[in-house]
Amino acid sequence: MAVAKHVQTVFSWLLTLLGWVFVPLTNYLFSRWYDKTVRTVQPVEDEVLLKSATEIARKIRSRELRAEDVMSASIARVQRVQGLVNAVVAPRYEDAIVEARELDKKLDADSSAEEFSETNMPFLGVPLSVKEAFAVKGMPNCSGLVSRKDYRSTQDCPVVERLRRAGAIPFCMTNISELCMWYESANRVYGRTSNPYNTSRIVGGSSGGEAANIASGAAVLGVGSDIGGSIRMPAFFCGIFGHRSSRGLVPNEGQFPMATGSEVDLLSTGPMCRYAEDLLPMLKVMSANNKQAQLDEKVDVTKLTIYNIEDDGGGLLVSRVDPQLKQAQARAVHYLQTSLGATVKNTSISKFKYAIDMWGAKMTKSGGKSFCDYMRGDQGEVNPLKELLLWLVGRSKHTLPAIALGLFEKGDHLLENVNKRALKSFDKMEEEITTLLDENSVLIYPTHPKIAPYHNQPLLYPFNWAYTGLFNTMGLPVTAIPLGLSREGLPMGMQIVAGMNYDRVSIAVAEELARAKVAEWVNPGAGLD
Numbered sequence: 001m002a003v004a005k006h007v008q009t010v011f012s013w014l015l016t017l018l019g020w021v022f023v024p025l026t027n028y029l030f031s032r033w034y035d036k037t038v039r040t041v042q043p044v045e046d047e048v049l050l051k052s053a054t055e056i057a058r059k060i061r062s063r064e065l066r067a068e069d070v071m072s073a074s075i076a077r078v079q080r081v082q083g084l085v086n087a088v089v090a091p092r093y094e095d096a097i098v099e100a101r102e103l104d105k106k107l108d109a110d111s112s113a114e115e116f117s118e119t120n121m122p123f124l125g126v127p128l129s130v131k132e133a134f135a136v137k138g139m140p141n142c143s144g145l146v147s148r149k150d151y152r153s154t155q156d157c158p159v160v161e162r163l164r165r166a167g168a169i170p171f172c173m174t175n176i177s178e179l180c181m182w183y184e185s186a187n188r189v190y191g192r193t194s195n196p197y198n199t200s201r202i203v204g205g206s207s208g209g210e211a212a213n214i215a216s217g218a219a220v221l222g223v224g225s226d227i228g229g230s231i232r233m234p235a236f237f238c239g240i241f242g243h244r245s246s247r248g249l250v251p252n253e254g255q256f257p258m259a260t261g262s263e264v265d266l267l268s269t270g271p272m273c274r275y276a277e278d279l280l281p282m283l284k285v286m287s288a289n290n291k292q293a294q295l296d297e298k299v300d301v302t303k304l305t306i307y308n309i310e311d312d313g314g315g316l317l318v319s320r321v322d323p324q325l326k327q328a329q330a331r332a333v334h335y336l337q338t339s340l341g342a343t344v345k346n347t348s349i350s351k352f353k354y355a356i357d358m359w360g361a362k363m364t365k366s367g368g369k370s371f372c373d374y375m376r377g378d379q380g381e382v383n384p385l386k387e388l389l390l391w392l393v394g395r396s397k398h399t400l401p402a403i404a405l406g407l408f409e410k411g412d413h414l415l416e417n418v419n420k421r422a423l424k425s426f427d428k429m430e431e432e433i434t435t436l437l438d439e440n441s442v443l444i445y446p447t448h449p450k451i452a453p454y455h456n457q458p459l460l461y462p463f464n465w466a467y468t469g470l471f472n473t474m475g476l477p478v479t480a481i482p483l484g485l486s487r488e489g490l491p492m493g494m495q496i497v498a499g500m501n502y503d504r505v506s507i508a509v510a511e512e513l514a515r516a517k518v519a520e521w522v523n524p525g526a527g528l529d
Contacts, residue, residue, distance in 0.1 A: 030454040034200035044217030052275035060125040067100040067125030087212040096171035121167030128168040129219035144187025147377035157254020174209030182401035201452040204234030211238035222272040229468025232480035236447035239491030247475025261368030276514035299508035328483040351429040355470035357422035437499035477503040
């Protein structure tokens with residue numbers, strides 16, 4: 001036992017030493033390659049596109065704005081930035097304009113009708129962006145899988161149907177990572193999406209197209225899903241708000257791929273938006289006002305206890321948190337403590353460093369459909385080793401991250417003992433977190449250790465999603481918020497974690513930080529000469 005511990009210590013030091021050399025070297029090489037072609041989208045100038053969804057709906061209701069004009073402005077913005085970011089993969093422009101025009105006619109006839117009230121239609125006439133993994137009638141739903149690229153949905157998924165009833169009008173579908181299982185949004189069907197703040201950087205995944213579309217100013221509302229951080233990482237990399245809802249609060253049905261077995265306990269559907277004030281109204285609609293979360297109850301942020309954790313405690317496979325991110329998080333925590341009077345407790349939870357093991361064990365033991373099955377579509381299970389060989393000669397229809405995940409899946413049986421230990425650690429951690437978080441407390445934690453990496457760079461740091469995946473294992477609600485831009489002009493942010501079904505608490509903290517302009521979306525390109 002002593003020898004094993006000594007070997008582990010030596011191995012840890014070797015990895016640390018490698019990191020000191022490897023990280024600066026790769027950053028240098030990537031910057032030399034990508035920084036020659038850096039572009040930033042031009043700032044949003046149309047005042048209509050700089051309003052929150054709730055404000056747009058109010059102005060459409062009062063006839064200060066016309067739904068068709070708002071839709072036209074959103075479509076024009078997509079067309080202006082699409083060549084740089086490639087966020088939209090399937091437009092629905094003609095149908096959306098027709099639906100907006102029909103809504104205007106009804107409102108011109110009687111805008112005071114009860115059906116158009118704020119209670120019934122809080123997003124009256126608001127353009128809605130939707131992640132391509134969700135079913136929207138008549139639109140593609142392949143999640144970047146080549147064998148499914150011609151598929152078209154025959155009906156709306158539940159969350160889109162609910163948002164439509166609330167007045168929102170879907171106008172485009174956005175890019176994802178292949179089968180929604182990687183943290184860069186790129187695939188063989190739609191290509192790669194780039195960050196509006198710096199086109200050499202990633203947008204995150206798998207809801208990366210949504211985040212880029214919203215951050216660029218083309219959309220104000222979007223629908224995302226999250227099984228390991230797929231809402232929160234894109235929100236972080238693109239500087240917007242995103243919320244991973246409590247387990248079971250929002251229906252996940254109508255997605256491809258759909259989690260099966262106990263994987264569903266890790267999957268969550270939630271809102272993505274540019275303004276914090278839209279988070280709670282969106283969640284109410286998407287959850288159909290589910291009573292289990294008591295979303296209408298008020299939260300007094302001044303009486304909350306804030307547990308602050310600045311990193312994961314030193315996991316071997318995960319990068320340390322960038323100092324700029326720590327400073328941004330510290331500023332937000334300082335505001336909550338000094339300006340709002342919340343109680344702040346700096347803490348650490350040792351088992352957080354095992355997030356990768358715990359998430360992997362949860363997925364491995366889920367009993368759900370295998371990833372290799374999904375990769376093949378309806379043609380049986382894919383052979384990931386064969387696909388790797390095809391990829392090496394440029395003939396595979398799959399991305400390297402998808403192939404790598406398939407290979408890892410095939411080796412799951414070799415990790416049986418690791419998985420057993422991880423699940424025991426998980427039980428202890430969940431008990432500790434459950435005791436810690438209630439209706440009067442939240443936990444603040446980094447969303448990701450690195451500010452938006454260069455394209456393809458995540459392949460060198462494949463486990464950095466541990467900071468988000470950790471909370472999927474427990475099914476907890478988490479709100480990702482933006483915290484301004486780094487020295488390099490890239491978005492920063494953090495996560496606010498609440499106890500089960502206390503979504504309103506983490507969102508309330510986000511709203512307070514937004515009111516103080518501590519947390520806010522920054523117009524991309526606004527600082528350009």
